[in-house]
Amino acid sequence: MKEILALLGKEITLEWRNKYAFNGMILYLISTVFICFLSFKIKVDALNPIVWNTLFWIIILFTAINAIAKSFSQEGQNRHAYYYTLASPEAIIVSKLIYNFLLMLFLAFVGLGIYVAFLDNPIQDLGMYILSVSLGALGFAGTLTLVSGIASKADNTSSLMALMSFPIIIPMLLMLMRLSKNAMDGLAFSVSRDEIFTLIGLDGIVIALSFILFPFLWRS
């Protein structure tokens, strides 16, 4: 437990010292939303609710892939060898998962704020939408952390990261879009209960598998 907290503290300190990377992600979000604003809003208002929702999730997905891709490649191989002697792989993956979850949560809500500011707010049930964004952040962090661990071992990290994560994130993305669409339309909780449980199940599967599989990845 202490190990995990120490590693988590290390991640946050590292991020804090490397502020340009973090600011870069925020700027990435703002520019993407601004491009969407320019293309959909400036002349004719061509943004219907379904497009609004889909566009939001695609922006979050790309931000997530960019943000999490560096979670292993940022520190060099030698540094990893050093951690290998110090900490257990379980502690490392848990700390990375928690850290990436917090990061994604922050980026997703900042993204939602900017998005709403630029492109109106058609959400009727804000609580449910926030729940779906949180579940999305958890699922993206769970899936992408392990994939970034695999991709960091190769030379072409960023393209491999996108290539490997898109197909396996599709089920989650479809479910998220559906849940958040329900939230936008302000449907009752009982309608979305199925989706919420499915998403919690999916998040559970990917996180449990990351935990089990990471030690094998770490060994190389």
Place this chain on the structure above:
Amino acid sequence: MNLKNSWWKILGALLVIYVAIAGLTGEVPRQPILNETIRNVYFHVPMWFSMMVLMTISMVRSIQYLRSGNIVRDQQALSFAHTAFALGIIGFLTGAIWGKFTWGSAFPVDPKLIAVEVGLLIYAAYFIMRGSFEDEQKKARLAAVYNIFAFAAFMPLVWILPRITDSLHPGNGGNPAFGKYDMDSQMRMVFYPAVVGWILVGIWIASLRARILNLEYKKTEI
């Protein structure tokens, strides 16, 4: 050639030959719209069964590789995935031809089509990611990790998709299954052997591929 070890290969080959003959010449019920295309059920549907079985075997081989570190297991995982991929493409094509004649569109929006498209994408990513590593052991370990992870992320799709959209396939979205109305006992006499036959032949092809991979590996090692 030992009959004890190769009986299933002979059985698979005989079943596929039997299905090719009986499937094309046997009696089939006259159904509206389907007409003679109903024969495709002997060739299209077994592809999916076989593909799913081979994907599962590939995943199991990856788990065995991670537990044992034996490179042969990884070669088997790769060749089973290769064969499953090929069967998936054949299934996709036979389905597209069939859909063209019965539904009027080769690629309608259908959960089963989405599932197989995602599945093919996942395995294509698996092959490409393998290509980007040099070291054999490292490649094998990372590929095994990805294979297991991708399989587990892919499987829930089967129970997620029916909620997203209705299906045109029999047995989904309110359509009756083939077994209920369309398939008479004579068709079943061909259909079940077809499923078993294609699974056995698929496993045979994959294990031959694995042996070739192993020989090539040994050649480069020396």
